[in-house]
Amino acid sequence: MANSDLHRLTIAQAGEEIKARRLSPVELTQAYLDRISSLNDHLGAYITVTGEQALSSARKAETQIQSGRHAGPLHGVPVAVKDIISTKGVLTSAGSKVLTDNIPDHDSTIIERLNSAGAPILGKLNLSEFAIGGTIEHPYGTPRNPWNTMHSAGGSSSGSAVATAGGLAAGSLGSDTGGSVRGPSAFCGIVGLRPTYGRVTRHAVVPMCWSMDTIGPMTRTVEDCALMLRVIAGHDPRDSSTSVNPVPDYAASLRNTVRGIKVGLPNEMFDFNGVDSQIKAGCEKAITLLEELGVEAERISLPTSAQSGAVFLAIADVDSAEFHSDWLKTRGDDYDWSTRTRLESATLTPASAYIRAQRARELIRREMIEALDRFDVIIMPSSPTVSPTIESATGSPGGYYQGRLDLSRRRYTSPAALAGLPSLSVPCGFSDEGLPMAIQIIGKPFAEETLFQVGHAYEQATDWHAREPGV
């Protein structure tokens, strides 16, 4: 395979080639660095490229593998991380001018785990400011959707989605508080997982909302997502929210049959008048295909989920505003207009509304858990629309991420976040304009294996994952 084609290998394929010593980790890392060098200015995926460190890590991996010390499927496979994950000696900006001088003196646990797995880290990825979403002016460049660079890559893990979809990393990590992995994954045609709350450590990660923040893999295939999750999941004494539940070998059960798996389809998501007709049709076609593979699908109702967007904002934004309260007063002008407005709005949210939202959160959690007592998974669109243009998304204070449309979008990603449930976004086709569409598979707490199983079965019965954007 020519060096210019190496970025087309999935993590699983590259890992196998490296393990068999048919592919050099140094060669693969250099191929990615060359691609970043030629495309990043246009796509805006990376804030910082750590080329020398990545090559050093790749050389170490090569030596280890040549001496028979293979550490697993990510050994020598280059990945990248969202720039809210602390990296020792490397800028961790959170996509904000506020942290433009923030050079941590320690690595986050996540980085330690990637290092232990032997994955070279190519750099730090662009994002919506402080992972809050809706940034109008990105201080480190505008992330562009590789399928159409006039369109948004979503938020907040935009750089992670761009790098993975555009072949500027074999896979990446993003964060999902209320949809920030699933949204960009859906817009950019890749697989993205919001893990169960507590499955993956958030140690030394810039927070947005303590009770909903998660870190998840963003990859080109479901199998790659399973491989990455296994590396980063597990209890961390430095993050008290992490679970002691054992971490399974997620990839081992990927190929189990989906026959007999029960699927709930929420009326509130499929019959909502804000869902694009192409998205609805694409998701229904995906359900039909899954039924042909043996799942048993049935319509259900999740009545409170219709208000989940407002419930999410009334909780998560208030939590986030508390974290930013001092900077808002002393460095307000360093924030993007949209971020600052959203945080100031949250600061002024009445305490009674916050408590009411907490009650509503419990209602939504109950609805979801009760549905998952009857069904193995819930499936719905990942987003009610395809990616908007950058101009309409971020060009004005009244754009896509403001107002009523923002609540429409959030009703799809907020229920799993509010209930702490795992949710996997999987590509399910393309719109007439050639923009990706996606389904979202939500499961029981710690049932990521089931999500991977369903997602993989669907993916393997289609060819969406084999298509590439023309960048």
Next chain:
Amino acid sequence: MTDLNRADIIEMAKAAGLELDEARADTIASRLSGILSELDQIPIENMMSAEPVQIFSVKKASDRG
């Protein structure tokens, strides 16, 4: 309190130690009113049946009582 206007927001912001211009105050009034109005759509009897979640933990389905 779902219909907040510019004056309400500027007054609340002063109490919180924030300085807002009129454009930002208008955006915040619209945004907050929208969120409060959505919350109002959840039936109050349902709302009162749930205790507010302050400390959140996820358990495996098999651990739930």
